[in-house]
Amino acid sequence: MNKLLPFLFVLGSIAFSQTYELNIHLKNDSTVTIALDEIQKIVFEDLTGIEAAEALPQAVKAFQLLQNYPNPFNPATTIAYQIPQTAKVNVSVFDISGKLIKELLNETQTEGQHQVTWDGTNLNHTRVASGIYIYTVKSNDVVLSKQMILVK
Structure with a gap:
């Protein structure tokens, strides 16, 4: 050619x-x-x-949690992360005091980049207040976390 x-x-x-x-x-x-x-x-x-x-396929070499976007956000934000191998993954949102607000994902995923969207609601699907929230991604007993800001 x-x-x-x-x-x-x-x-x-x-x-x-x-x-x-x-x-x-x-x-x-x-x-x-x-x-x-x-x-x-x-x-x-x-x-x-x-x-x-x-x-070219991009090989994921390490478990990585990216900053959510947009941040600050209203009404929803995207949380992206990368996992280097197939694993059980849990993505959760907590308030600043450590109380669980919502579990966004709890399943086995294949290696690569993934994302999940949080719509600013709690376990009861009620909108939460403006403030700082912590999101965590757990994979293979490793937990990574970052902060995000919900504004109304």
Whole structure:
């Protein structure tokens, strides 16, 4: 498969009769030098092992809890986290005194990035007061927590 890579060379100093060259270092330790004004296009053939970074799966190496967004929030916020392997995960929200407000998730999840949304309600599905809340994510006996602010 041929891949054409467009090159844009901005040569602002051509008015001063400067020449620009492209040096290509080959596998056999030789170097080829070509004047840039001689290049019409560059084609790479039979490429192996090169992919767009977006196409590569991102390996999660550690259990990580991200900051909720938006923060401060009203009426809902998203809590995102990453787990490095399949595990039982628990996501809960507590008030500043440590009282459980709501358990958002308690299930086994596969490795990767996950997210859950909290709608600002308690266990009885009643809206809670404005204030600082703590969210925790527990996976494999490791608990991570962060603060978030609900404003009305």
